[in-house]
Amino acid sequence: MTGLPAIGFSPEHEDLRSWARDFAKREIAPVADTIDRTDEYPRDLAKRMGDYGLLGLGTPKEYGGLGLDLISSVVVAEEIAKVSLSAALIIGVQNGLVAYPICEFGTQEQKEKYLPRLVKGEIFGSYGLTEPGAGSDAANIQTKAERTSSGSYKINGSKLWISQGLVADVVVLFTRTGSVADGAAGMTAFVVDKGAPGFKVGGKLEVIGIRGTGTAELVFNECTVPATNMLGSQGDGFLIAMAVLNQGRIGAAAGALGVASAALEASISYSKKRVLFDRPLEKFEWIRFLMADMATRLEASRLLTYRAAYLRDKGEEFVKEASMAKVFSTETAVWVCERAIQIHGGIGLSKLLPLERYLRDAKILDIVEGTSEVQRWILSREILQD
Numbered sequence: 001m002t003g004l005p006a007i008g009f010s011p012e013h014e015d016l017r018s019w020a021r022d023f024a025k026r027e028i029a030p031v032a033d034t035i036d037r038t039d040e041y042p043r044d045l046a047k048r049m050g051d052y053g054l055l056g057l058g059t060p061k062e063y064g065g066l067g068l069d070l071i072s073s074v075v076v077a078e079e080i081a082k083v084s085l086s087a088a089l090i091i092g093v094q095n096g097l098v099a100y101p102i103c104e105f106g107t108q109e110q111k112e113k114y115l116p117r118l119v120k121g122e123i124f125g126s127y128g129l130t131e132p133g134a135g136s137d138a139a140n141i142q143t144k145a146e147r148t149s150s151g152s153y154k155i156n157g158s159k160l161w162i163s164q165g166l167v168a169d170v171v172v173l174f175t176r177t178g179s180v181a182d183g184a185a186g187m188t189a190f191v192v193d194k195g196a197p198g199f200k201v202g203g204k205l206e207v208i209g210i211r212g213t214g215t216a217e218l219v220f221n222e223c224t225v226p227a228t229n230m231l232g233s234q235g236d237g238f239l240i241a242m243a244v245l246n247q248g249r250i251g252a253a254a255g256a257l258g259v260a261s262a263a264l265e266a267s268i269s270y271s272k273k274r275v276l277f278d279r280p281l282e283k284f285e286w287i288r289f290l291m292a293d294m295a296t297r298l299e300a301s302r303l304l305t306y307r308a309a310y311l312r313d314k315g316e317e318f319v320k321e322a323s324m325a326k327v328f329s330t331e332t333a334v335w336v337c338e339r340a341i342q343i344h345g346g347i348g349l350s351k352l353l354p355l356e357r358y359l360r361d362a363k364i365l366d367i368v369e370g371t372s373e374v375q376r377w378i379l380s381r382e383i384l385q386d
């Protein structure tokens with residue numbers, strides 16, 4: 001792919017953006033701080049997002065979803081994340097990390113069983129890849145799935161830092177069916193239901209950002225699942241995990257756009273109101289140039305992110321572009337949020353404004369779904385072709 005394709009939003013994308021903006025203002029803004037403060041999963045909000053179709057943005061219409069393209073998901077994520085990254089993450093997990101792999105790799109039976117309920121928010125899902133000993137090094141997972149004489153699979157192991165793990169009714173779970181020496185080739189995915197014998201939530205894990213999204217440990221102790229719960233074929237696990245993450249990185253970048261936009265908008269507004277040395281803050285050159293840089297980096301992030309989604313929607317190669325969007329947008333969000341606090345001075349550090357929440361949320365994004373270092377590793381391989 002050479003050159004930058006023209007990125008234009010269709011009237012449908014623009015309508016979706018203004019609808020998502022209104023929805024976020026009306027339904028999410030009043031509870032955004034409470035979700036962060038209490039760290040409790042907002043089940044009512046999540047269900048309401050399901051009622052409005054937000055949990056089935058990309059799911060085909062035949063399973064009750066809206067069947068929209070990835071640009072639409074980025075538009076929604078950006079607008080919702082301006083108000084609450086936690087709410088955007090719930091939409092992202094349900095759509096991108098759970099429904100998407102079932103849509104792409106599931107059997108007809110699995111699609112019919114899970115997708116309509118995921119779309120409506122009747123059930124919530126998780127994506128279980130990370131383990132205590134395997135995060136960036138995902139091919140090193142140790143959770144074992146062994147075929148039994150009856151043809152079912154017995155799963156043993158645990159998963160760490162799993163979003164929505166606390167409330168998950170179903171988990172897209174990555175296991176090792178081959179030996180450790182097989183690496184990525186020995187990985188197999190399963191769809192595991194909450195009621196499966198031997199599966200339990202190990203405990204809630206408290207983190208600094210995206211609070212209220214039910215981050216938890218999942219434990220599998222002689223957990224038995226039928227062979228029909230396998231997602232894709234034996235040995236497809238790594239391929240499925242990466243297919244999800246490649247696309248998920250665009251979602252993380254989209255969330256970063258929203259958080260950074262909110263921090264920049266707050267800074268612009270505050271600089272007009274705050275008077276120092278008989279002048280509004282906006283008249284100080286340092287502040288003006290800083291906001292110019294914040295806006296420029298944000299716009300560059302936006303172009304990278306929508307370009308990656310555009311390529312994905314066109315069915316073209318997008319892995320390099322998704323990694324570029326992820327690393328640049330998430331690091332930009334951290335930088336913009338930190339600068340926004342600087343512009344606000346003391347009040348920026350307080351709980352009176354959501355800026356400190358924005359910074360905590362933004363920081364999560366340059367670690368999840370592949371850290372910045374992992375993105376640079378992917379990019380260097382793409383660029384150097386080695």
Ligand SMILES: Cc1cc2nc3c(=O)[nH]c(=O)nc-3n(C[C@H](O)[C@H](O)[C@H](O)COP(=O)(O)OP(=O)(O)OC[C@H]3O[C@@H](n4cnc5c(N)ncnc54)[C@H](O)[C@@H]3O)c2cc1C
Pocket residue numbers: 126127128129130134135136137160161162163164207209210215364367368369370371372373374377
């Ligand atoms: C809030 C939250 C939600 C999450 N949700 C999920 C989820 O839903 N599902 C899921 O499966 N996981 C989830 N994760 C896990 C997340 O994806 C991992 O934390 C992340 O991939 C990093 O893995 P790690 O924590 O094991 O860090 P490590 O892999 O141990 O990395 C430690 C450090 O080493 C660096 N590093 C790694 N490899 C290289 C390299 N080749 N070169 C240079 N530096 C390198 C890393 O960038 C990092 O700075 C979540 C994590 C958090 C905090």
